[in-house]
Amino acid sequence: MAIRGKDPFLAFRLFAFIPFLVLTLHGVTHAEVVTDGTLGGPAGPVAAGTIPGVGTTTYHIADSLGKLAGQNLFHSFSAFNVGTGESATFTGPGSIQNIL
Incomplete structure (x- = not known):
């Protein structure tokens, strides 16, 4: 006896979607550097770039994002x-001499 209005493959679709979701989000880590703007520089995310020849990500944090004292x-x-x-x-x- 078939149940009308029910999708017999719904459970299969859900179980097929979960591994896709896990694999898609597995490598997503939210690495970020964000200044808070309390020392004169603007608040916001620091731009990330790559190191030429190496290919790794680096965050370039300029002195203008902080405050120089002596x-x-x-x-x-x-x-x-x-x-x-x-x-x-x-x-x-x-x-x-020091970065704090």
């Missing part, structure tokens, strides 16, 4: 998530 460069982040195989590179003038 020989110290201060930064403040609302998120600082650097994934496995990624890097964060802080840049600024040669007079900087």
